[in-house]
Amino acid sequence: MTPDKIAAVRGELEAFAAEVFEPFARKDQRRWGQVYLRGLLTDGQRKSVEPMAARLGEDGNRQALANFITTSPWDPAHIRAQLAWRMEEAIGPEALVFDDTRFLKDGSASACVSRQYTGAADKVTNCQVGVSLHLASDHASAAVNWRLFLPPSWDPASPKADADKVARRTACGIPDDVGHVEKWQLALDMLDETRSWGLEVPLAVADAGYGDAAAFRHGLQERGLNYVVGISATLSAQSADAALVAEPYSGRGRPPVAKYPDQPWSVKELVIAAGRKAARPVQWRGGAPPRG
Template identity: 30%
Template sequence: MAGFHARFAHRFGRSEPRERALDYLTGLLAPLEKKNGWTLAEQVGQQRPDGVQRLLNHSDWDEDAVRDDVRDFVVETIGAKDGILIGDDTGFLKKGTKSAGVQRQYTGTAGRTENCQIGTFLAYASSKGRALIDRELYLPKSWTDDRERCRAADIADEVPFATKNEHFKWMLQRAIDAEVPFAWVTADEAYGQVKHLRVWLEERQVAHVLATKVNDTVTTTDGDEVRVDALIAALPHQAWKRISGGRGSHGERIYHWARVALRPVWENGFGHWVLARRSISDPTEIAHYVCYGPVGTRLKDLVKVAAARWAIEESFQVAKGECGLDHYQVRLYRAWYRHITLAMAALAYLTALRAQEAAKGAKAMTSPNLYP
């Protein structure tokens, strides 16, 4: 852990927050039921959480620079040219009205409207592992329209209202600018149904497989606007192929998949498709995707990208269950970013360890000395 911490130790202005950050990371990875200020302080031998609170609220350090260091570490350890960037948001249930961005709003974490904060995240996935590499805190208009309330939570006047889709674009642009190696982008229908996001990606020639709602429309070869479900419904029986989207917690994720090409190949060598995933046990259960990618893209390539969306759900589960992502007790805007960044760092460290163990296991399995 000390070696990992040394990668971004220079981001801290003084030795005290530098050392506190190492203690914080160690505590986040400790087998504690709750990882709040009190328990993290106790884990490193402190009687009170004052030092932990000071680290998050007032100490001099650059949380965005640490975020970038964590992203670079993830790329070094699990990066690959065929990597996939995944966008999604998750909820953090909270009490009261003073924590930055909190209000009653729908969160998929609870599956209902709750008093919570919403964080938007970008994950990176490859065959070597997956981790979170960027984050933004969603501020509802009830906050950005009330600048006095914002100031009380340390939200600067220049911080605007931004949708989760705008957050997604900010994070993708940062990944592009940092030359993160990736081949595809994916996200669920909350993002995929937004056409200006799809246009934004196409303008940058970013290949993507985005889930969308059943009544979304796309432009066909003839220039007509057609619903995605109508295109899929017109496919013949033989168009559907039984393909696994990879292993999940309950075994292989096997579905029937099919696709429809939309428009002639563009001069830049990219094409468009509508992709569909149909349940084997219930053929009426169909999910739809809009896709843009190199013309040589195969059906199984699109399936791989669509299925990779589960990697961010798994990242949330590990980050919350093992790295304290949702265990924080902070109210200030910047403190939220600082805790989340350190939790992402803990997840990146854990991901690297597991990738190393997997590589050792694979090497051992292929060693000729195993079977003398």
């Protein structure tokens, strides 16, 4: 890359950082936010402060970068909102995509690390898991909201609490009022926050990790969103012609709740019963292969 091209790219990055980090209260925060962003884009797999500082040359002030990340207070919601507005304009989103991503960890000192299932690897691994909301269209997507998932073992109020993990909460900077929340609820919380920024996208997409939760599907419906979500073949459901039946009401006490007279079927059983003629071909665009 020529020096002129490098200068042009750096100018675009600085303009982007100036816009997204505009809510920062202090000038030094805006400066080191831009430097940190550049550090994330430098070559090298390790994205912690020390190796990034070594790659940043004259801007590689390790102490200043560490202070920006660990002890310089700023509201991340304002930054996420700025990013979301910019990505909405650039992408023209047609759908909101909910997903989660694992961050492999060899040790156990980082916040919320635990042996837990992650869909990206389709297995249980020692990792952190981040839940994310993406704006997406046919040509592009970008994560604009995210949450770090706190497993039950890190929640002192959970029956599954692990004493060693709970003891590390303070050192990891986890506030006392933050406890375990299911991933589908984190997804709905992010949806509500994103809509509070004025972003309205009528379609939601998620895999079975979210689609299997009836409360998640009901939450999308209550918010007026159409949705396409994966579900497991073992999930139970009623056939399309099933009807609710209520017992006769005598006029005394609480009216009986209408119920389905028959037991539900698994989704797999319903698909088999519907037969091949009811099937419709669906074509998916190829994506990136799973990592790890």
